[in-house]
Amino acid sequence: MPARSFPPLDLRSAIVVRIALAQLQVTSNKQQNIEGAVRAIAEAAKAGARLVTLPECFNCPYGTKYFGTYAEPIPGESTAALSRAAKENGVYVVGGSIPERAADKLYNTCTVFNPDGDLIATHRKIHLFDIDIPGKITFKESETLSPGDAPTMFKTDFGHVGVGICYDMRFPELAQLYAEQGCSLLLYPGAFNMTTGPAHWELLQRGRALDNQLFVATASPARNASADYQAWGHSSCVDPWGTVIATTDEQPGLVYADLDMSKVSEVRHNIPIREQKRHDLYRLVVP
Numbered sequence: 001m002p003a004r005s006f007p008p009l010d011l012r013s014a015i016v017v018r019i020a021l022a023q024l025q026v027t028s029n030k031q032q033n034i035e036g037a038v039r040a041i042a043e044a045a046k047a048g049a050r051l052v053t054l055p056e057c058f059n060c061p062y063g064t065k066y067f068g069t070y071a072e073p074i075p076g077e078s079t080a081a082l083s084r085a086a087k088e089n090g091v092y093v094v095g096g097s098i099p100e101r102a103a104d105k106l107y108n109t110c111t112v113f114n115p116d117g118d119l120i121a122t123h124r125k126i127h128l129f130d131i132d133i134p135g136k137i138t139f140k141e142s143e144t145l146s147p148g149d150a151p152t153m154f155k156t157d158f159g160h161v162g163v164g165i166c167y168d169m170r171f172p173e174l175a176q177l178y179a180e181q182g183c184s185l186l187l188y189p190g191a192f193n194m195t196t197g198p199a200h201w202e203l204l205q206r207g208r209a210l211d212n213q214l215f216v217a218t219a220s221p222a223r224n225a226s227a228d229y230q231a232w233g234h235s236s237c238v239d240p241w242g243t244v245i246a247t248t249d250e251q252p253g254l255v256y257a258d259l260d261m262s263k264v265s266e267v268r269h270n271i272p273i274r275e276q277k278r279h280d281l282y283r284l285v286v287p
């Protein structure tokens with residue numbers, strides 16, 4: 001599927017929007033996980049958030065052996081609960097991800113709902129997390145999952161938003177594509193781990209934000225000492241200058257960030273790298 005292109009947005013006037021990153025305690029109890037997400041959405045909306053992002057695999061422990069058991073179609077039980085929560089609380093919900101079953105395949109999928117509860121975007125993790133760091137961590141999502149085949153953007157009344165899931169954040173071309181197509185905020189539900197988290201989690205967010213002069217935010221599961229996979233946590237938000245404007249530790253909780261959307265055009269005006277690119281020498285090519 002080709003990427004959709006949005007018309008450029010006028011970002012000259014200041015619009016401050018509060019977003020919430022829900023660092024949920026994910027357990028092996030799917031029902032409890034869904035209820036926890038719904039409670040977090042309501043709490044964040046009461047605190048003034050207009051968009052709430054859940055973590056990667058918010059309804060299921062993160063691990064290839066769990067995906068088949070917890071998988072469901074879209075729409076299904078988990079996404080119906082997110083749609084209701086978006087509508088009841090009048091907020092955008094970026095539903096982290098769930099293992100999705102479609103035909104005979106499984107995907108790691110993020111659904112996005114608008115404040116009327118309508119499904120407005122679906123992102124299947126494009127880059128599967130297949131790594132091998134001897135003595136530290138070996139993980140192979142492709143043992144059970146299939147990759148998505150499309151970038152995903154959605155439109156809000158405060159700007160265009162690009163979506164990636166976790167490992168997708170390591171691919172700068174995807175972020176660049178979103179920026180070139182008019183996004184001012186990138187959201188990455190993710191679950192880095194105790195090896196890659198301390199080394200790369202913040203660095204990647206700051207890199208994507210600075211290269212593309214936009215906001216980047218992540219939502220991770222909280223660390224669960226009894227889980228096979230220890231999530232790094234540290235859900236965060238970085239502004240277009242590369243400054244971390246909100247973050248946390250590994251504990252469950254809601255992280256709030258107030259995004260002054262005028263920062264995007266301000267930084268792009270002050271350091272005009274977008275106009276200074278040497279397209280005569282290089283260019284991002286979309287097939």
Ligand SMILES: NC(=O)CC(=O)C(=O)O
Nearest residue numbers: 129166167191192193196
């Ligand atoms: N879990 C992921 O998809 C990615 C990750 O942990 C990493 O890139 O490191």
